[in-house]
Amino acid sequence: MSRVRGYLLLAVIAGAVVIVDRVTKIFVEQRFGVPYGPREVVDHVLFLTVTRNAGAAFGLFQNFRVVFLLISAVVLVGILIYYWRLPARDWTARLGLALVFGGAISNAYDRGVKGSVIDFIQVPHWPIFNVADSAITVGVAVLLVGTLWRSGRPRRA
Template structure:
């Protein structure tokens, strides 16, 4: 314990804001949007048959048994449970992180909320079907990006926001040092 003449103790971490639960609402909205669009795609689209929307965009129902870019999709079935456990552990860790965020770290909160929602959206598919439903097919000049979904878009957006936030914080710290 510091006495009145002692040096000041390091600043305490700002307590989490009560509104941290808002980030879980954002995550739930992402899960809902993902589930609704996947349900729609599964009802309206035919498996692996593209439906042109624009010159660069098709809607193509696909079942992804692997991870991003169909990684390990032909691994024989064990990957379903591996990715289920991995996504569950990561989602729980991110939920704990987002609930402990101080109010001023709203960009991090939004980014984590997007990643959590996307991870849970794909996790629901993996548990329910054994695969993830993808249906967005972006292409150009015969080259197709791997099919993806709303959950994948949220994860990508969240990761990009996390990287931008880290870059901004680094620049801010450098500016303060100079």
């Protein structure tokens, strides 16, 4: 995979995450308002609970907006640099980083423009989250699985 195609893949996946995250946040904010819920969607498993989160993931550190924006910028630049150095065939790392990149961009946009993000997905025993948070979590999981998968295979000489 050429570098251009690699970055195109990053842009498409990250762009899809941003679009889905933005659309869902706008929809729940306009349709239900903030705050709203909890409203049971799937019996005892999934709830719609709309809230504003001015902190980091899962509502941690509510009063550090500028710090989080700076950290987000550093992480995003770091992802781009790391992505540039990846081997062309390392699709798990590319996928994982693209998901993390998209989620980080979308939440950073909300935090920078609106001062907070909208969280609305709630499952038992877990903090309320959004699509961007899910993309970041899944992206990190893909990175870990890919790393474990590669470390278990013999290397070619």
